[in-house]
Amino acid sequence: MKRRLGRIRTVATIAVAWGVLAGGGAAVATRAAAADGFTQTAPVRLARGVTYTEFRKTLPRGIVHGHLLTVDLSDPAVSVDLLHPSAVAARAPVSELADDRDALAAVNGDFFNISEAQHPGVEVTGSSVGPAVSSGRQLKGAVPDGQRFGPTLPPGATTKDVLGVGYDHRARLDRLTLRGTVRSRTGSWPLRGLNQYALPEGGIGAYTARWGEVSRERAVCGTDTDRAAGCDTDAVEVTIRGGRVVETADRPGAGAIEPGSVVLVGREQGARRLRALHIGERVRISHRLVGRLPGRLHCAVGGFPVLRAGRPAPGLDTVAVTMRTSAGIADRGRTLLLMALDGAKGRHQTGLTVRELAGLMAGLGARDAVDLDGGGSSTFVTQDADGDAQVRNHPTVERERPVANAVGVFADE
Template sequence: MPSLKRFVLPALSLATTACVVASLGAAAPSSAGQTTPAPPTALADGQRAPGTGTAEHPKHSSDGIAGWVAQDLPAGRRKVTIANEVSWDMAPGINFRQWDQIDGRQPVGQIRAQLLTIDINNPANELDLVAPAKVPVRKPVSELAAKAGAVAAVNGDFFDIGDTGAPLGVGKDRELGMRHAPKAGWNNSFYVGADGHPYIGPLPYKGKLKQHPKLKFSNHNSPSIQANGIGVFDKNWGPTQGSSVTAGQKRVREVVVVGGRVRSNKTKVSEGLRIRGKGLVFVARGMATKMLKKVKVGEKATVVESLASSPTMAISGDRPLLTNGSRVVINDVLAHPRTAIGIDADGGKVLILVIDGRQSFSRGYTMVELANMMAALGAENALNLDGGGSSTMVGHTPTGQLAVLNSPSDGHERLVPNGIGVFSRPVS
C-alpha cells in the first residue's frame, strides 16, 4: 500500500473557543508566533532520564530521544485557549476531534491534540489488535489499519527499536489469539474482557510445559527473555533472532519442537532458524538452562499458556496514567509526543488521545499533563502507550478516505509492530 499523506484539517479562526480547565494545570496563554525551541538542556541531578526502560526509569518512547524540558508553571491563572477545533463522526458512535490548545508553557506555549471517542455500547463498534503477520515485523499504522479494514487506528506498544523490532508487552488478537507476552515487567495493558467490557490493568502471562510441570515459561515471542527465564517462540515470531533474545548471554539452551515432539536440545541458540506450522523453539538463560536440559529428544512437548482475565483482545503500554480517577504519574518535566487510551467511569466509552510534539506548533506533553488531559476528557482509567516518533493516529476523513490525522514528529509515519484498530462492523 502506498504511503498516505497527512490529512490537513481546514483552518478555523483563532480563539474559536475559549475555556478554563483548571485540572489541566496549564499556564496563562502567551502570544502567538512561537518558534521551534533549541534542543532540551541537560537534565539536572535527580531528574528522570528518558528511554532507559528499567523499572526505576520506564521508557517515555521507543526511540529514546530526550524530551523537551518543560518549564515550571507559574502560579496564578490556569487558563487555556482552544483554537482551530474541528470534529466529525467516522461511523455511528466513533467521533474524531482535533484542536490546538494555547497554554503558555514553554518551550512552545501550545499543543495540538487528536481524540477518538468510541461508544462501545454500540454493538457495531469494536477494538482489536492490528499487527503484521510476524511479531518482529514493523509497518506504518496506516497500512495496518487499511489491511484490517479499521475505521481508525493508533500506534500501540513500546518495542525493541534498536534490535529485533518486536513489541515489549502483551498482544492478543480476537481471532488469532495471543501473539506475544511476558510473565512480568511489561504487561500494563488495555484489554477487552470475556464480558465484552474494556479494562486497564496488568495482564500476567503464564506458561508451562505439560510434560514437565515445573518448567515455567517467562516469555512468549518476546524480544528479550527475562534473566534466568525460558522463552517460547512460535510461527508468529518467524526466524529465531539468535543471541538477540538472550541479551547476548552465552550460557543458554535451545530446544526445537516439531510435530509436538522434541527434535533437538543443544547449548547454542540457532541463528535464523525459521519456525514453521505448529513448531516451537524454547530458549533458556542462566539458571533456567538446567531445567530445559531435562527435556529429552524424542519426547512429547505440549505448551499450556494463558493470560490473566482471559481477554478477547489486549495490548500493552508502559504505565497507567489514571487509576480509578486518581493520577498515578509524577513526571512533569519531559514533554514528548504522546499516545494514550482511557475508559470513562461507566465503561461505555473508550478515549484514544494523540498529542503532537517536538514541533514548532506543539511541544508535546509531560506525563502529568497527559494524565490531567485524560481526566478532563472524562477518563476514569488511562494507560500510556508508545510515544515519540511512534505517536500516530489514522482514520477516515469526512469523505471516507483513510488518512494520517496527526503530525508525527519524524515528519512521516514510523514503522511500528502493532496498534489499536477501531472497527465499525455490521451487526447481524
C-alpha cells in the same frame, strides 16, 4: 467496499473540562475556553458511535495540539481490536496496519524493541514490550520490567499492565501474567516467556510460528534490571514438533518456525533444564495470559497507567516533554478515548510530560488512562473519503515510523 468519511471541518471553539496539567492536584474544573486557553473543534461523526475532534491548549512554553477519537463501545456496530504485522517480531506503519484490516481509525500502541546499540550484532526484533492480545488470540507475554524500552515506569507499574477491551464490549485496565508449564519425563518447569524479545534470568521461553523469522538471540541478552547487560552464553534452544524433541542447539537460532512447532529457549537455570531433554522425548507445553479481572479479553495492548479513578498515578514524570499517545476509559468502560498529539515543527508546538498527560486525559473526560508509545511513534490515522488510512497528525520523524502494533477502531454500518 470501504467505508467513506465526510470531510473533516474546523468549527467554532467550544468549552471543555480541563484538569490540572502541571503537577499539583487532580481536580478537574469546567472553565471558559478563553480562560483555559483550550479550544476544540466540534465533534465530527466518522461512523455510528465514533467521533473525531482536534484540540489546542496554550501553555507558557507553547501550544499543545492533539487529535481525539471518541468511541462508543456500547454501540453494537462498533468494535476495537489490536492491529499488528504478520509476525510478533516485526513492525509496520500505523496507516499500513489500518489499511490491512480496513480499520476506520487507529493510533499507535505499545513501546517496542527499537534498537540494540548496547549489543552489537544482535538483531533488533521490533517486538512490543507488554502482552498482546488480538481478536482473542494471545500473541505474546511481557518482558521483564528492566528490559523495557520507553520512559521509566512509575511506582507500582509493570510491563504486564494493559489496556484491554473484553467480549462484554467494556474497556478496562488490567494486568496480564503468563502462566505456563513445560512438562517431560525428566521434570516439570515453569514457562517464563511467550514470543518475547527478552526472557527473565534463569527462565524458559516459548516461541511459536507467530514470532516470525527474526533471530531469537536477543532473548538471552540483558538482565531483569539492566537492559544493556551482555548476552548470556549459557543458553539452549530446543525445537518441539508433534509433541517431541526434534532438534537441540547450544544457542538461540533464527528463521521461521513451522506452524504447530514450538521453539524453547532457556538461559542459565532454564538452559540447564532444557539440556536434560533428548531427541524423541515427549514434551508438553501449556501457556495462557491470566488477568486480574474476570472476563475474557478480546484485545489488549501494553501501556502503563497514568490515570486511575480520575486521579493521576503517583510518581509520574514531570520533566521530560515529548509528543504523547494515550488511551482513556470513560463511562464505566463504555467509552474509549484515543488521543495523539501533533508534532508539527515551526508552529510553536510543544509536547507534554507524563504527569501533564494524565491531566489532559482527565480533562478530556477519562477516568482511567494509559501512556502508549510516544515521540516519533505517535501516529493518529482515520480513513479518508476514498477509504484509505490518512495520517491526521504530524509525526515528529520525517516519515511515519513503523511500530509493533496499533489500536484499531471498526464500525459496521
